[in-house]
Amino acid sequence: MSSLLTNSSAMTALQTLRSVSSQLSTTQSRISTGQRVATAADNAAYWSIATSMRADNAALSAVSDSLGLSAATVDTEYTALNKVLGDSNSGLTKLQSLLVEAKTAGIDRSKIQSEITQIQQDMKNVASAATFNGVNWLSTNASTPTTVNLVSSFSRVGSTPTTSSITVTVANYSLYTSSTGGILDTVSGSASVDSLNIGALTDSAADQTILDGYIAKVTAAIGTVSSGAANLGAIKNRISNNSEFVKSLMDSVDRGIGQLVDADMNQESTRLAALQVQQQLGVQALSIANNNSQSILSLFR
Template sequence: MASINSNVAAMTALRALTATNSSLVQTQSRISTGMRVNTAADNAAYWSIATTLRSDSSSLSTVQDALGLGAAFVDVAYTAMDEAKNIMTKIKDKLVAAAQPGLDRAKIQTEITELQSQLKGMSDAATLQGQNWLSVDSEAAGYNATKKIVSSIARSGGSISVQSISIDTSSMVLFDASTEDDGVGIIDAYRDGTTGERYATQPGTPAATDFRLSTMNISTLTDSAAHLATLDGYIKAADLAISEMAAGATTLGAAKARIEIQQSFVSSLKDAIESGISQLVDADMNAESTRLQALQVKQQLGIQALSIANSSSQSILSLFR
């Protein structure tokens, strides 16, 4: 039945054209943004997952910065510790030379004093961002010998936690300005005059033969048996200090290696997350370009179909001529 009130063919063609235009807008949006899930309306589940992953990826970027800064702290401490070990080796060499009877130990002490000052100055200078791991004050408020470097983040059950690498710096302290212990660092701690062993804490009353590497003085020593025994204690102490510094440098070296491994892992993890986000929300440009061509043809055909349907009602006029 031909009707001027309802053009069923035109309404059908219009609905088809509207659907085609809607699909065309969606495809053009995907091509322009490169994403098939750009808002929550596109796919709420994927959008939510991708948003969380983007947040984690951003946090991992911050972790990478923290690891880089942590590596810098370790590098500064290691460089200073390694140089301190070299200086202590020179002091030991001077002490061994002073063991030769008849030498002018006062002149040798002049060189040792300069090296002692160099140790203190270098330890104080090993500072980065206000942190110094070698020259400390264990009595200072908030002091903690265990240093933490943010290394990663972990998400479990919707909650996130920060993971860190802990470095115990107590074994690498060269100078400690603590007034209570009056110095328990490798250089400024009291040492046994016979064995050269370092006291972990200060003795109540140091023995007359006890000494510190930071202030020891051989200028007044003679060739007497007692003085040569004192000099032997100094040599033993210097040798032990070198071993203690080597142990501290080993700790720093192991920490540096771990940080480098973690940096590589975080970088790979960040790449994996970015890949996961891409799989969820990125548009397949090959498929979308093909779809665009098809929809454009479909749109043109829809327009022609609607035009034909609209023109069919005009034929009714011929019945009244």
């Protein structure tokens, strides 16, 4: 039945055109943003998960930055400790060989002491210079913390976040302290490694015993400093491994978020072309339906 008051064909065509226009708007939005789920209205569950994972990734990014700062600090202290250990020409290694040389009968120990003094000053300067971002574990004072926690990871299970850290005991690496309690300035017997002086010693048995004590003291210091350098080397490797893992984890989280909310551009481009054709056909169908009344009018002519 044809009616002038109710154009059912036009109403159907209009509803179809509205539906197509709505789908076309959604598809255009996905193409412009690159996201299938851009707001909570698109998919509340996936949007919530993606939002939480983005927050976790931001925390992981902060951990990555913290690991970078920690790596630079540890590397600075590690390099300085190795410098203090020295080799045949410097540091504790050279100091030990000079003290052994001083055991030689009739040798001029005052000249050897001149070289020892230079080594002592050089080691102290190295320890003082081992500073990164205001942090120095080799030359400490009363304000230096006894332990330092280096943030190494972040994870979240449910709503419970967890951060892990690498604990560093500063006393294991402190060579000099303001209270003379460091590895090299702790006085035992009559002197410390930092203050020993052989310039006035002779070939007497008593002085030879003192020299033996100095050699033992330096040898012990070499062992302690070597142990500290080994520990820092292990921490350095751990930080490097954690840093690589955190970066890989961030990439994995990004891929996971993409699986949840990113639009398939091949699919969306195909849908866009189809919807544009449907929209054109809908406009044409609505135009035909609106012309039906004109056909009824012609019956009365």
